[in-house]
Amino acid sequence: xxxxxxxxxxxxxxxxxxxxxxxxxxxxxxxxxxxxxxxxxxxxxxxxxxxxxxxxxxxxxxxxxxxxxxxxxxxxxxxxxxxxxxxxxxxxxxxxxxxxxxxxxxxxxxxxxxxxxxxxxxxxxxxxxxxxxxxxxxxxxxxxxxxxxxxxxxxxxxxxxxxxxx
Amino acid sequence: xxxxxxxxxxxxxxxxxxxxxxxxxxxxxxxxxxxxxxxxxxxxxxxxxxxxxxxxxxxxxxxxxxxxxxxxxxxxxxxxxxxxxxxxxxxxxxxxxxxxxxxxxxxxxxxxxxxxxxxxxxxxxxxxxxxxxxxxxxxxxxxxxxxxxxxxxxxxxxxxxxxxxxxxxxxxxxxxxxxxxxxxxxxxxxxxxxxxxxxxxxxxxxxxxxxxxxxxxxxxxxxxxxxxxxxxxxxxxxxxxxxxxxxxxxxxxxxxxxxxxxxxxxxxxxxxxxxxxxxxxxxxxxxxxxxxxxxxxxxxxxxxxxxxxxxxxxxxxxxxxxxxxxxxxxxxxxxxxxxxxxxxxxxxxxxxxxxxxxxxxxxxxxxxxxxxxxxxxxxxxxxxxxxxxxxxxxxxxxxxxxxxxxxx
Numbered sequence: 001x002x003x004x005x006x007x008x009x010x011x012x013x014x015x016x017x018x019x020x021x022x023x024x025x026x027x028x029x030x031x032x033x034x035x036x037x038x039x040x041x042x043x044x045x046x047x048x049x050x051x052x053x054x055x056x057x058x059x060x061x062x063x064x065x066x067x068x069x070x071x072x073x074x075x076x077x078x079x080x081x082x083x084x085x086x087x088x089x090x091x092x093x094x095x096x097x098x099x100x101x102x103x104x105x106x107x108x109x110x111x112x113x114x115x116x117x118x119x120x121x122x123x124x125x126x127x128x129x130x131x132x133x134x135x136x137x138x139x140x141x142x143x144x145x146x147x148x149x150x151x152x153x154x155x156x157x158x159x160x161x162x163x164x165x166x
Numbered sequence: 167x168x169x170x171x172x173x174x175x176x177x178x179x180x181x182x183x184x185x186x187x188x189x190x191x192x193x194x195x196x197x198x199x200x201x202x203x204x205x206x207x208x209x210x211x212x213x214x215x216x217x218x219x220x221x222x223x224x225x226x227x228x229x230x231x232x233x234x235x236x237x238x239x240x241x242x243x244x245x246x247x248x249x250x251x252x253x254x255x256x257x258x259x260x261x262x263x264x265x266x267x268x269x270x271x272x273x274x275x276x277x278x279x280x281x282x283x284x285x286x287x288x289x290x291x292x293x294x295x296x297x298x299x300x301x302x303x304x305x306x307x308x309x310x311x312x313x314x315x316x317x318x319x320x321x322x323x324x325x326x327x328x329x330x331x332x333x334x335x336x337x338x339x340x341x342x343x344x345x346x347x348x349x350x351x352x353x354x355x356x357x358x359x360x361x362x363x364x365x366x367x368x369x370x371x372x373x374x375x376x377x378x379x380x381x382x383x384x385x386x387x388x389x390x391x392x393x394x395x396x397x398x399x400x401x402x403x404x405x406x407x408x409x410x411x412x413x414x415x416x417x418x419x420x421x422x423x424x425x426x427x428x429x430x431x432x433x434x435x436x437x438x439x440x441x442x443x444x445x446x447x448x449x450x451x452x453x454x455x456x457x458x459x460x461x462x463x464x465x466x467x468x469x470x471x472x473x474x475x476x477x478x479x480x481x482x483x484x485x486x487x488x489x490x491x492x493x494x495x496x497x498x499x500x501x502x503x504x505x506x507x508x509x510x511x512x513x514x515x516x517x518x519x520x521x522x523x524x525x526x527x528x529x530x531x532x533x534x535x536x537x538x539x540x541x542x543x544x545x546x547x548x549x550x551x552x553x554x555x556x557x558x559x560x561x562x563x564x565x566x567x568x569x570x571x572x573x574x
Binding site: 014016036114 | 201337338411412413415416420427428429497500502504505506507508509510511512514515516518519522
């Protein structure tokens with residue numbers, strides 16, 4: 001699933017990120033994604049360059065030659081960071097916030113849930129890129145929807161009737 | 167005939183890319199930012215096609231395809247969406263007393279339809295290395311299945327038809343558009359046909375049996391909910407679609423549901439979700455809990471929904487077991503109260519570890535007066551589904567043998 005209007009434009013202020021999808025903004029757009037269950041949403045922000053990105057990944061690690069890199073945590077992080085570097089972000093200035101990765105059902109909780117594995121893969125991949133995690137709202141048994149403000153890097157998380165600001 | 171799953175996947179991707187081109191054209195021409203919500207290939211009985219389209223009024227265009235890809239297409243907007251688009255394209259056009267569009271508005275719809283469908287078809291022509299001919303667009307303003315090209319269903323000789331469906335939505339406005347393509351069954355079946363030794367193939371005729379299983383399962387579930395609540399119910403739609411695994415969560419609407427989810431064990435393995443939107447859940451809680459509740463969707467209400475989910479699950483499973491003539495093991499149904507997409511995401515995630523696409527069987531249980539509706543999603547594990555279909559073939563032929571013997 002792709003969103004349209006990837007070209008920066010001052011008139012476009014909101015971009016929707018689907019499942020297995022990402023978006024990058026260099027003009028402070030609000031990036032949104034909903035329905036994060038075991039999926040993981042990762043918001044990236046480079047304050048100095050004014051570039052931000054949001055990815056909604058579904059599974060921990062990609063197979064060889066994945067058809068959609070944004071479906072997997074490891075390749076999804078690579079893809080959104082590369083797209084941000086193309087927009088002028090630099091590796092040293094990017095920080096990340098995580099939301100999602102819950103275990104909603106018993107049948108998904110026995111060994112290690114998909115959500116927990118997504119979070120673990122995100123930590124190791126971000127560590128490899130040298131990107132620090134500055135906030136997180138992960139785990140539990142409820143789904144989440146997020147709004148990520150590209151200008152400030154603020155992540156609003158809505159879950160089970162609550163709204164939190166990271 | 168056996169169908170190659172990978173080629174079904176390829177055609178689904180072509181339809182998705184085609185719809186993205188079409189959405190981009192719409193954005194370019196109107197400035198309304200749109201995205202493609204979901205694209206699926208559905209194998210539907212003719213009756214279900216009628217159910218899916220029933221009751222909605224569409225405005226749009228029909229375009230026939232010939233050459234390398236033969237079939238019928240329709241681009242449909244609901245009436246309000248069409249009005250918003252026409253307003254941008256040809257400002258100042260008028261509608262008649264019935265809310266119909268004038269000549270200028272109609273030609274605006276035809277023009278955008280032609281451009282969008284041109285974008286939709288291009289990728290197919292490239293992939294098939296051939297040219298695809300398009301008839302000039304015909305403007306249509308109709309209700310229900312009539313938006314489909316004249317006779318498209320009558321001409322379909324088989325009981326089932328393939329329908330490619332893409333849904334497009336605008337980001338900031340209430341605009342919904344749909345692209346439908348009904349490829350000519352025979353020609354498309356040939357495109358899908360797998361060689362006999364293809365290990366990734368699914369027997370086509372057995373797939374329609376599975377469609378029947380889903381209908382039976384949904385009907386039993388509906389009967390159970392009727393006897394518990396006193397509401398008369400009906401299964402409105404039951405269809406089998408083939409979607410990329412990451413699109414599975416998007417088949418629900420972006421709203422909060424209450425219901426139950428459970429995992430099938432053995433053959434066929436997979437998942438079953440029985441979901442009520444919150445207004446429906448409130449209605450059912452009122453009908454089944456004998457006292458007035460402060461919060462109908464609090465703990466008491468949730469346990470009433472859990473109970474309904476349990477009995478509907480057992481009805482559904484009876485329906486499946488009846489067709490498969492086997493018992494089906496499963497985990498206890500678990501209560502869930504969350505966004506629909508979040509509910510289906512762990513299911514998509516677990517299946518996505520071993521498959522790229524999913525066969526999704528969705529049914530909707532409704533009541534004649536519209537008091538509530540219930541969405542039932544059955545998503546089998548692809549490998550287990552193949553095993554189940556193969557053994558279905560064997561069991562049925564065994565029965566045939568036995569019957570023959572009993573004649574003598």
